[in-house]
Amino acid sequence: MTQPLKIGVNGAAGRMGRRIVALVHEEDGLEVGAALEYSACPHLGADAGELAGVGHIGVPVTSELGDRVDAVIDFSLPTGLVAIAKICGERGIPLVAATTGLSAAQRDQVLTASHTAALLLAPNMSIAVNLTMKLAREAARVLKGVSSGVDVEVIERHHRFKEDAPSGTALKFGQIISDEMGQTEHVHGRQGQPGRRPQSEIGYHALRTGDNVGEHTIVFGMMGETIDLTVRGHTRDSYAHGALIAARFLCEQEPGLYTIEEALGL
């Protein structure tokens, strides 16, 4: 019988980390190998399963990655991702990097791990969101030919605790669309007298309310008609399931940089 893959969870005491711990524990062929947090985390020493609401699993929250993991899934903070990416790169451990809000320099530091380990870095692990990205690319490809112009706006809604804005997913939607349509300016909200809207911009609008786990709407506004592409999360498990698929996928790959589309088979 094959041994279960041992998954290290970075940010294990967080909202996503707890769901990853719970689902890894429940899924056949996977087990929690390590539950990682930063060295001053108040949850150090607590049982990761108890924190995640699935009962005692005998894996304490720790700040040191032991030698018991086959892959790491990270949902933490940019500094946490940079630190774990360095370790994964040094040890050749596959890494699913889900944290958003990285600076360009932090992103480059994380990408360095792909020279020596299998790495997947994506702002959204959900199948529905990544499929909607494909739809958005197709819409942009077709609509760029509309002679009277198309105004693209990205509206996202998230919970009040989210630290970065706009979401990493919103920025990726904008990147995909501007790659197809050629917009060169990315505008975040509007106020005062911005004047007539130029075709060269994509507008982003970040709403922060309550416990919303994530919604994105891409508006393609034209003269006479509008297309809204909307994708809504209902629970964080939509992201967690995709991250587990990605971890299994990376465990079968050579070192290198992989995409969530490859992992999900989109």
Ligand SMILES: NC(=O)C1=CN([C@@H]2O[C@H](COP(=O)(O)OP(=O)(O)OC[C@H]3O[C@@H](n4cnc5c(N)ncnc54)[C@H](OP(=O)(O)O)[C@@H]3O)[C@@H](O)[C@H]2O)C=CC1
């Ligand atoms: N790609 C995707 O599909 C998704 C990505 N995300 C992203 O994942 C990240 C986490 O989201 P969420 O779970 O809601 O956030 P949380 O704040 O609930 O969780 C982050 C956890 O990481 C901990 N942490 C802080 N610093 C470090 C460190 N240096 N090393 C390890 N752990 C650390 C935090 O501790 P403390 O609270 O004490 O600071 C917290 O427990 C965000 O960037 C979010 O945008 C979220 C959902 C889906």
Ligand SMILES: O=C(O)C1=N[C@H](C(=O)O)C[C@H](O)C1
């Ligand atoms: O912080 C969140 O919650 C989420 N963050 C990701 C992002 O910034 O795109 C993905 C998802 O929307 C949930």
